[in-house]
Amino acid sequence: MSLKSLQVIFFNEEKCINFLLEKEILKDKQSCEICNSEITRYINYYKCKNRECNKTESVFKNTIFSNSNIKCNDILLIGYFWLYKLSYILINMMTTFSSVTIIKFTNIFRDLAISKLTSEDHIIGGKNIICKIDESKFKKYEDFWVVGGTERTKEKKCFFVITENREAPTLRRIIKQHSKSFKNRIQQGTGVHTNSVEGLWNGVKLNISTRNCSKQLLEKHLYEFIWRRKNRNNLFEAFINLLK
Numbered sequence: 001m002s003l004k005s006l007q008v009i010f011f012n013e014e015k016c017i018n019f020l021l022e023k024e025i026l027k028d029k030q031s032c033e034i035c036n037s038e039i040t041r042y043i044n045y046y047k048c049k050n051r052e053c054n055k056t057e058s059v060f061k062n063t064i065f066s067n068s069n070i071k072c073n074d075i076l077l078i079g080y081f082w083l084y085k086l087s088y089i090l091i092n093m094m095t096t097f098s099s100v101t102i103i104k105f106t107n108i109f110r111d112l113a114i115s116k117l118t119s120e121d122h123i124i125g126g127k128n129i130i131c132k133i134d135e136s137k138f139k140k141y142e143d144f145w146v147v148g149g150t151e152r153t154k155e156k157k158c159f160f161v162i163t164e165n166r167e168a169p170t171l172r173r174i175i176k177q178h179s180k181s182f183k184n185r186i187q188q189g190t191g192v193h194t195n196s197v198e199g200l201w202n203g204v205k206l207n208i209s210t211r212n213c214s215k216q217l218l219e220k221h222l223y224e225f226i227w228r229r230k231n232r233n234n235l236f237e238a239f240i241n242l243l244k
């Protein structure tokens with residue numbers, strides 16, 4: 001989805017709210033919670049038509065857009081830039097929002113993306129699927145290794161585990177936990193290979209800025225990478241689903 005095709009929702013709060021209602025990210029309420037009377041929506045809040053009740057309620061209640069100092073269309077724009085991997089510095093330059101605000105929302109989007117992953121998304125392999133598994137060090141993380149694996153399939157499913165050592169029992173345990181049919185294949189002498197996974201590491205390291213990044217945040221970035229890879233053919237749609 002191009003920025004041009006989405007400009008209306010990014011630069012107009014009212015149209016953005018309509019878009020969010022249409023996508024069922026915001027609830028389109030018809031009646032008052034208190035008195036059950038009809039309610040009217042005034043752009044960003046609902047108001048009960050019953051004069052004795054008069055209850056008002058934000059359309060953003062119980063969503064990531066509530067209690068924010070920036071508008072919903074601005075939050076969506078930050079999300080769009082995050083989706084297309086703009087750096088914090090670039091997002092800051094383009095939107096003039098503070099890095100605190102930008103980091104707050106990109107963290108929310110990342111956590112939502114990770115919450116959408118199932119245990120199956122962290123497992124590779126299966127019948128007749130060749131996998132490659134390898135370990136790598138990340139800059140600034142001298143204390144541990146990242147073990148990663150990927151399939152030789154169209155989906156290119158992958159997994160990552162941060163580990164303190166790369167001794168054989170540790171690697172065996174990780175491979176067993178994150179790949180299907182591992183045992184059989186080793187016995188047959190085919191299947192799981194431990195040769196280099198250069199492509200995967202290049203992709204991951206290009207996407208992850210390890211500056212000021214804790215071990216926990218590195219893990220989140222690795223899982224975000226899995227979510228991005230899983231949804232690479234419909235990234236914007238997947239992003240919209242995160243907000244629901």
Ligand SMILES: [Zn+2]
Pocket residue numbers: 032033034035036037048049050053054055
């Ligand atoms: Zn009411």
